[in-house]
Amino acid sequence: MATEEEGPAAQTGRAVLSLATDVGGAAVLAARLARRMVPPRLDGPELWRNLYRMGVRSLPIVGVTALFTGGIMVIQAGVLIRRFGAEGLLGWGAGFTTLREVGPILIALMFSGRVGANNTAELATMTVTEQIDALETLAIDPLSYLILPRVLSMVVMLFVLTVYGDVLALLGAAFMGDALLGVSTATFWNGLLDAIRVWDLATGLIKSALFGGVIALSSSHYGLSVSGGAPGVGRAVNASVVASATGIFVCDYLATYILQ
Amino acid sequence: MERLEGPLEAAARTVLADARELQGVFLRALYWTARGRREPGEVARQCYEVGYRSAFFLSVTMGFIGMILVFQSGLQLLRVVPDLSQLGATFLELLVRDLGPTISAMMLATRVGAGIAAEIGSMVVTEQVDALRMCGVDPVDHLVVPRFIASMIMTVVLVMFSGLVSFAAGGATAWFVFDVQPLTYANFSLLDRGDLITGLAKCFAYGAAIPIVSGWCGLTTRGGSEGVGSATTSAVVNSSLAVIMLDLVISGVGFVVFV
Amino acid sequence: MIEVTNVWKRFAAPVLRDVTLRVPQGCLYGLIGPGAAGKSVLLKCLAGLLRPERGSVRIFGQAIESLDEVSLQAVRNRVGMLFQNNALFDHLTVAENIAFPLRRRGITDEAEIAARVADRLRAVSLPGFEQRLPGGLSGGQKKRVGVARATVTRADVVLYDEPAAGLDPVTSQKIFDLLRREQQEAGATVVMVSSDIDRLLTVTDRVGMMLDGALIFDGTTAEAQGSLHPVVKQFVHGEVDGPL
Numbered sequence: 001m002a003t004e005e006e007g008p009a010a011q012t013g014r015a016v017l018s019l020a021t022d023v024g025g026a027a028v029l030a031a032r033l034a035r036r037m038v039p040p041r042l043d044g045p046e047l048w049r050n051l052y053r054m055g056v057r058s059l060p061i062v063g064v065t066a067l068f069t070g071g072i073m074v075i076q077a078g079v080l081i082r083r084f085g086a087e088g089l090l091g092w093g094a095g096f097t098t099l100r101e102v103g104p105i106l107i108a109l110m111f112s113g114r115v116g117a118n119n120t121a122e123l124a125t126m127t128v129t130e131q132i133d134a135l136e137t138l139a140i141d142p143l144s145y146l147i148l149p150r151v152l153s154m155v156v157m158l159f160v161l162t163v164y165g166d167v168l169a170l171l172g173a174a175f176m177g178d179a180l181l182g183v184s185t186a187t188f189w190n191g192l193l194d195a196i197r198v199w200d201l202a203t204g205l206i207k208s209a210l211f212g213g214v215i216a217l218s219s220s221h222y223g224l225s226v227s228g229g230a231p232g233v234g235r236a237v238n239a240s241v242v243a244s245a246t247g248i249f250v251c252d253y254l255a256t257y258i259l260q
Numbered sequence: 261m262e263r264l265e266g267p268l269e270a271a272a273r274t275v276l277a278d279a280r281e282l283q284g285v286f287l288r289a290l291y292w293t294a295r296g297r298r299e300p301g302e303v304a305r306q307c308y309e310v311g312y313r314s315a316f317f318l319s320v321t322m323g324f325i326g327m328i329l330v331f332q333s334g335l336q337l338l339r340v341v342p343d344l345s346q347l348g349a350t351f352l353e354l355l356v357r358d359l360g361p362t363i364s365a366m367m368l369a370t371r372v373g374a375g376i377a378a379e380i381g382s383m384v385v386t387e388q389v390d391a392l393r394m395c396g397v398d399p400v401d402h403l404v405v406p407r408f409i410a411s412m413i414m415t416v417v418l419v420m421f422s423g424l425v426s427f428a429a430g431g432a433t434a435w436f437v438f439d440v441q442p443l444t445y446a447n448f449s450l451l452d453r454g455d456l457i458t459g460l461a462k463c464f465a466y467g468a469a470i471p472i473v474s475g476w477c478g479l480t481t482r483g484g485s486e487g488v489g490s491a492t493t494s495a496v497v498n499s500s501l502a503v504i505m506l507d508l509v510i511s512g513v514g515f516v517v518f519v
Numbered sequence: 520m521i522e523v524t525n526v527w528k529r530f531a532a533p534v535l536r537d538v539t540l541r542v543p544q545g546c547l548y549g550l551i552g553p554g555a556a557g558k559s560v561l562l563k564c565l566a567g568l569l570r571p572e573r574g575s576v577r578i579f580g581q582a583i584e585s586l587d588e589v590s591l592q593a594v595r596n597r598v599g600m601l602f603q604n605n606a607l608f609d610h611l612t613v614a615e616n617i618a619f620p621l622r623r624r625g626i627t628d629e630a631e632i633a634a635r636v637a638d639r640l641r642a643v644s645l646p647g648f649e650q651r652l653p654g655g656l657s658g659g660q661k662k663r664v665g666v667a668r669a670t671v672t673r674a675d676v677v678l679y680d681e682p683a684a685g686l687d688p689v690t691s692q693k694i695f696d697l698l699r700r701e702q703q704e705a706g707a708t709v710v711m712v713s714s715d716i717d718r719l720l721t722v723t724d725r726v727g728m729m730l731d732g733a734l735i736f737d738g739t740t741a742e743a744q745g746s747l748h749p750v751v752k753q754f755v756h757g758e759v760d761g762p763l
Contacts, residue, residue: 061497061501064501064504065500065501065504068504068505068507068508069504071508071512072358072362072504072507072508072511075508075511075512075514075515076354076357076358076511078515078519079353079357079515079519080350082519096336100332101328101329101332106366106504109366109370109500110497110500110501112370113369113370113493113496113497113500114493114496114497117374117492117493117496118490118493121486121489121490121492121493125485125486125489180512180515180516231382233485233488233489234378234382234488234489234492237374237378237489237492237493238371238374238375238378238492241370241371241374241496242317242370242371245317245321245366245367245370246317246320246321249320249321249324249325249328250324252324252328253324253327253328256328256331256332257331260335
C-alpha cells in the first residue's frame with residue numbers, strides 16, 4: 001500500500017523490493033518443485049484431472065484467438081504484398097510472424113487470463129480458507145499433491161494448445177488471404193512451405209513451453225502467498241495476470257536472442 | 261424447453277443471451293454518456309486509475325515487444341535483402357497500424373479489465389449495486405460510464421506513450437545489433453493517413469470495449485467471493501477476445517478502404 | 520398497500536411458489552421462516568429488484584412486475600430498503616451515505632440535507648459520526664447507518680432484510696425498538712425479514728411464515744404465537760421436536 005506522503009525514491013525502492021520478493025519467491029517455488037521431480041513424487045489422478053480441465057476448457061478460446069490472429073496477420077502482411085506485388089510472399093509474411101512470434105504470445109496471454117488467473121483464484125481461496133494448512137496436518141505435501149500437477153499440466157497444455165492454435169491460425173490466414181487478397185490457398189501454402197524452416201516452428205513451440213512455465217510459476221506463487229482474506233484473493237489474481245504478462249514478454253525477449 | 265438440445269445449440273443460446281445483455285450495457289452506457297450528470301472529479305479519478313497505474317506496466321511490455329520485433333524482422337530481412345534502411349519505417353508502420361494499439365489493449369484488458377470487474381463485482385455481492393438501484397441510480401450510469409469515458413481517453417494517451425517507448429527500444433536494438441543509425445531508423449516515409457486513422461480507430465474501439473465488457477462481467481456476478489473471482493477471470497478473457505475480434509474487423513475495413 | 524398475488528419465481532429451482540400476501544397500510548409485517556425459504560427473494564420482488572415469472576406485485580395500487588426501470592423509479596422513490604449486508608457505499612462517508620438517496624431525489628439545499636442527516640444519526644444514536652467511513656464501523660453501527668439511510672427519505676414503505684443479523688441480543692432489541700418507533704412516527708408500512716423471532720414478535724402487527732418458497736401462515740402476532748399449525752408452532756416456540 002503506497003501512501004500519499006511517500007516520495008518517488010521510497011516508491012521506487014518499495015517497487016524494487018516487492019519485485020525481488022516475488023521473483024525470488026517464484027524461483028524458490030520452482031526449486032522446491034524441481035526437487036520433487038527426481039524421483040517423481042506427484043499425484044497421478046490429480047495430474048490427469050488438471051490436464052483435462054485446463055486443456056478442454058481452453059479449446060474454444062484458444063481456437064477463436066488463433067483463427068483471428070491468422071486473419072489479422074494476413075491483413076498486416078497484405079499491405080506489404082500489395083506494395084511489392086509479390087503474392088508468393090504472403091505465406092512467408094503471415095506464416096512466419098504467426099508461428100514464431102504473435103501466435104505463441106497471444107495464445108499464452110489468453111491462457112494466462114483463463115487458466116492462470118483461475119489457478120491463482122483457486123489456490124488463493126484454498127490458502128485464505130486454511131485448506132492448505134489442513135492438507136499439511138493430514139501429512140499430505142501440498143506441493144506434490146496440489147502444485148506440481150498444476151504446473152506440469154499448464155506447461156504441457158500450453159504447448160499442446162499452441163500446436164492446435166498454429167494449425168487453426170494457418171487455416172484462418174489461408175482463408176483470409178483468399179477472401180481479402182485473392183491469393184489462392186495453393187499459393188499461400190507454397191509460399192509458406194518454401195520460406196518456413198522447421199526451426200521457426202520449433203522456436204514458437206519451445207517458447208510456448210517456456211511461457212507455460214512462467215504462467216504456472218507466477219500464478220501458483222501469487223496464489224500461495226496471498227494474504228488479507230477475500231479482497232486479498234482479488235488482488236492476488238490481478239497481480240498474477242500482470243506478472244504473467246510481463247514474464248511472457250521478458251522470456252520472449254531472452255528466447256529470441258538465444259534461439260535465433 | 262421440452263425438446264432436448266445438443267451442446268452446440270445450448271452454447272449458441274448462451275452466446276446469444278450474453279450478446280443481448282452486453283448490447284444492453286453498451287447502449288445504456290452510450291445513453292448515459294450523452295445524458296447523465298457527472299460529478300466532475302469522478303472521470304478524472306478514473307483516468308488516474310486507468311492511466312497512471314498502467315503506464316509503467318505498458319511501457320515495460322511494449323518496450324520488450326519493440327526490441328523483439330526489430331531483432332526478428334532484422335534477421336528476416338537480412339535473409340531476403342542485405343539492406344536494413346527500411347527496417348525502422350516498416351516497423352513504425354506496423355506499430356501504428358496494428359501492434360501498438362492491439363498489444364497495449366491486450367495488456368489493458370488484463371490490468372484494467374480485471375480491476376473493473378473485481379470492483380463492480382464486489383459491489384454486486386455486497387448488495388451495493390441493489391442499493392444504488394433503490395436510490396434511483398442506474399448502475400451502468402454510476403459505475404460503468406465514468407470508466408468508459410476515462411478508458412477511451414487514456415487508451416489513446418497510453419498507446420501513444422507506450423508506442424513511443426516501443427519504437428525507441430526498437431531503435432536501440434537496431435543500432436546496437438544491426439548498426440542501423442538512429443537517423444536512418446526514424447523514418448516516417450511509409451506512414452500515411454490510412455495507418456493513422458486505422459490505429460486511432462482501434463484505440464477508441466478498444467478503449468470503449470474493455471470497460472463495457474468488464475463492466476458487464478462485473479454486473480452479472482453471482483454468488484460470494486468465488487463469484488467475484490470468476491467475474492474477474494472472465495473479464496480478462498472476454499475483453500481480450502473483444503480486442504482480437506475488433507482488431508480483425510477494423511484491420512479488414514482499413515485494408516479495404518485505404519489499400 | 521402491498522399486494523402480492525400468486526407469485527412464482529425460480530432460479531435453478533423454484534424459490535417462490537404461488538405466494539399471495541396482503542400488507543395493509545401502516546402495518547409492521549414480520550416475515551419469518553428457516554434459511555433458504557425465499558424471504559429475501561420475496562422482499563427483493565417487492566422492491567422491483569427481482570421480477571417474478573408469474574403473478575403480480577402491487578404497491579400503492581400499481582402493478583410493478585411489468586414496469587421498466589425508468590417507471591419503477593417513481594415507485595422506488597417512495598420505498599426505502601435496508602439490505603442484509605447493509606450495502607453501505609464504501610467510498611462515501613456516513614453522512615454522504617445517508618444523504619445519497621436525498622440527493623438522488625433532487626434535494627440540493629445543503630443545510631436541509633445536513634439537518635436531516637443529523638436528525639437521522641440522532642435517531643439511531645450515532646450523533647457525530649458524519650465524517651466516519653463505513654470500513655471503520657462495527658457491525659451494529661453499520662446496521663444503524665443502514666437504518667438511517669433507509670428511513671431518511673420518509674418513505675411510505677420500508678423493507679428491512681435481517682435488521683439484527685449478527686448483533687448481540689441487547690443491540691438487537693434496541694434496533695427492533697428503534698424500527699418500531701420509526702414506523703409508528705412516520706405511519707409507514709414496513710415488511711421485515713428476521714431470524715431473530717423472539718425479538719421480532721415483540722414489535723410486529725402481523726406475521727407471515729415461509730417454508731420452501733410457500734407462505735404457510737399469515738395472521739396477527741397473537742395468532743402466530745397461538746397457532747396450532749405444527750410447523751409454525753415448532754418454529755415460533757423454537758422446539759427441537761417437530762416436523763422441521
